[in-house]
Amino acid sequence: MEGYQVIHEKSPAFYDKYERKAELQHQTHYCPGCGHGIVHKLIAEALTDLGVTDRAVLVSPVGCSVFAYYYFDVGNVQVAHGRAPAAATALKRANPQSIVMSYQGDGDLAAIGTAEIIHAANRGENITVFFVNNAIYGMTGGQMAPTTLVGQKSTTSPWGRRSHNEGLPIHVCELLAGLETPTYLERVALNDMKNIMKAKKAVKKALEIQKNGGGFSLIEFLSPCPTILKMDPVVARNWVGETLVKTFPLGVFRDRKPELPVDAKVPAKTIAEALEVAESAATQPAVKRHHHTRELTVKIAGFGGQGVLLMGQLLAEMGLREQMEVSWLPSYGPEMRSGSAHCHVILSHDRIGSPLISQPDVLVAMNELSLHKFAHSVASGGMILYNNTTLPEGFNALQARVVCVPAAEIADALGSAKVANVVMLGALLEETECLPAESAIGILEETVKNPKLLDLDKQAIAAGRDYVDSKIEVGAVAQPDGYSY
Ligand SMILES: Cc1ncc(C[n+]2csc(CCOP(=O)(O)OP(=O)(O)O)c2C)c(N)n1
Known part of the structure; x- marks a missing residue:
């Protein structure tokens, strides 16, 4: 527009219009105050900054972020509940030049998908995992998640989570830090601008690591879910900053390239190389059938x-x-x-x-x-x-x-x-x-x-x-x- 200078605009890594609903093409389906929208924005901006949008693939989960493919103008694959790290592994190995992101909630990653995330991290896959921990199952209406706090009420822990009955909350970053292979693990919070800026840096760093072939990284976002927690957006944000962080301390849990014995590391190129071999074989003269x-x-x-x-x-x-x-x-x-x-x-x-x-x-x-x-x-x-x-x-x-x-x-x-x-x-x-x-x-x-x-x-x-x-x-x-x- 004449006379105006655009100093901030929607990241080009998002579609101009969202096609999910004819009448709502300018906004996402997320509730006001939900952390998913913030994480989406941070990812889109990092993809643009790093110049990798054209080769980015987002593996979206089952959960509130199931519709991420309506928003990100990248390669999109939506997978079964908890299976994103396995699908991301396949995508990355088949196309090593792509930038593959697994996007998951705490129910998806830490409950039904526990095996997938641990094994992908343990294999040191060169993928980036964005893990949104809002301490609850959001999409399905508030069942207890593995990350639900002790004493926190949910539809399946109506008296509050009891450690003797449901166990203690699972600390994903700490759990994965017990493995030798992850390269970068950080927990951030989406409760105020200062922490959101830290989260922004973490997202970019994780993607940069992948771009440089550095291996497995995971960013855990402590995230507000006002609707399910029945709080207004400001209260929900404060709850993250004051309560959730006490159980899930923020910080970097791993920041180093794994030192693996040379013969223990299978290069991620294996499949692509195999495909190359197969292609060149296809151009050879036909063998006797x-x-x-x-x-x-x-x-x-x-x-x-x-x-x-x-x-x-x-x-x-x-x-x-x-x-x-x-x-x-x-x-x-x-x-x-x-x-x-x-x-x-x-x-x-x-x-x-x-x-x-x-x-x-x-x-x-x-x-x-x-x-x-x-x-x-x-x-x-x-x-x-x-x-x-x-x-x-x-x-x-x-x-x-x-x-x-x-x-x-x-x-x-x-x-x-x-x-x-x-x-x-x-x-x-x-x-x-x-x-x-x-x-x-x-x-x-x-x-x-x-x-x-x-x-x-x-x-x-x-x-x-x-x-x-x-x-x-x-x-x-x-x-x-x-x-x-
Ligand atoms: C195999 C399978 N089991 C269960 C479900 C039901 N389900 C849908 S979303 C969801 C939990 C999502 O919670 P979370 O991963 O924390 O994401 P959020 O919605 O909070 O973002 C469940 C259990 C399903 N869709 N598929």
Whole structure:
């Protein structure tokens, strides 16, 4: 406007207009006197000052600040309750150049998300956590938080928090300061201008640390919540400055770069580097594809101890070597041996959406229980490899080819029942032609150090292949689509 000079304006890290509500595009949803608005402002200003808005990503939580993505003009991800540090970890590792912020309340961070914050801090993730401690669950109407003061009333501690019943308030900064890896931990308060200016410095410093690759930092803001505490905004601010700080002393709890042994520190670039490798691999001349379908899904099931998980791992490893996309998803009962176990393996020429398979193309049933349990789920036109000479009486899987391979017997004849899974792998490779058997041999040569065992494994692969090749199809059943095994 002519004649006016703008000396203070909304940070450009905020959207010009907030789209959350058509009639309220100029203001946030926060109550008057709420600390969240102040923290938002401090973050936005720091992002602008540091020139990192364009590469900033805010992970907003569940809680009163759940709508932060309506306000910050940065990359936004809104995650499930308490999971922000885990999501922030993934975002940062996948894109190390981004500036990733986890924004969380005390219910979110110190109750449901206790595990996530401790482990992210302990891993020394290069992320910045903004932790708003208002001593209560705000959004849901005032339940007790882990940070609620002793004697403080809440809807779930109507007589006041009692230490003998609900424990003492959790001190997050002090707790994390017990770990070696965090770089910077500070508790600030939003009760008066002096402290807000200190908070402003802390926010900028934390983001600067991340910008310089310095590691994990967390700023805890003691914050007023007038609505839930049923105080007017000024009284709520004073309560923070006079009461809350007594339980949660302000100050810096950590301000140093962790000294980690070189080999103990995994560089955050790992995933990005892996993606680079994958991209360059994609530009290499196409490798020989061994199976004709874009994707083969295999379920391998049996008892724990039969090596079903290992067989899946071998298959996945082979796929990797052939530069395919692979996944291996194990599932086993609590027992180490004799409980049921199975795994899902996907070999694909495209990216894999989910490692879970509901209708496998191939079922490897290492025992009768697995055959009965999973045969019906095999895709129409799929295949079942069954570890036996014959099928159980009355069994019929109309939609699939069934190949009986007495892998356990063959393994026994070779000298060790343990290699039944490898016999079955040989049979599977031969039947599906999904991957070259030489690839399996190569992996075994690298991993099996005992020459006798290696020899046995090689024989087992060959025996499995030979068995299905020579079509000794004992126990065959007539299939309606003309297959006969
Ligand atoms: C998995 C799950 N559990 C519980 C809830 C209910 N819930 C929503 S917000 C909230 C507490 C938020 O409190 P806090 O993190 O302190 O944030 P504030 O609202 O005070 O900013 C809870 C328990 C939920 N949304 N999801």
